[in-house]
Amino acid sequence: MKRTSLSASQCPIARSLERVGEWWSILILRDAFNGLRRFDEFQHSLGIATNMLARRLNALVEAGLLERRPYSERPLRHEYLLTERGRDFRDVNQALLAWGNRHFAPEGPSVLIVNTETGESAEPILVDKISGRPLSDPVFRTIAGPAANERTRAKHNRAVAAGDQP
Structure with missing residues (x-):
């Protein structure tokens, strides 16, 4: 069964989940933060089927979180390096x-x-870079941003009117 793509959603959480929402992807990134780079290293660490690992690595490369770089010509082998986007995770x-x-x-x-x-x-903890206050402080909430469509604006306006956080 094919799942619905979230990439066109207005929600930044949904868009992010489109790229990393599958648990293997997050675990691959975890291992990359811990210094793993090669297919066999990821496979050994995760115990994941090779076809699934290949799909997840390709998806992370396509999403710009990892960069594929050859480290051997014969046979051709690649290592996977975190990009700036990946390091931001x-x-x-x-x-x-x-x-x-x-x-x-x-x-x-x-x-x-x-x-x-x-x-x-x-x-x-998550902290606001400008004020230094934790984002858990009740002064912070989400609002519709400048690129929000009407549906997103309405959702956030309803939450504000109700005194809730969307």
Whole structure:
């Protein structure tokens, strides 16, 4: 069954999920952040079927998150490097790690983010770059942006009128 594409959606979350919403994609990016580059490294780490891995790597290359670069001519072999767009996903990856530790690790965290200078665990939060305030502060909410269509504007206007966040 073919799924519906979200790439034309006005919602930036839906558009992002179109590129990374399949769990293998996020795990491939996680492994790329941890230094893996080659097909066999990803396959060994994930235990994923080779045909599925090839599809996911191709999709990440097409989405501009990874770059495919040859490292061997005979036989032709490629490595997969994070692009700037891919590196920008690191904060999302770390937020998922912290959220998973907080809500889905009853035995305790199995992976931590640590400060390499102090050895202390880090607890990531999203912060507004301009004010330095956490985005969880109630002063922040989403609104329709300048490129929003009528449907998106109406959705956000309804939420504002109701006092809710869309």
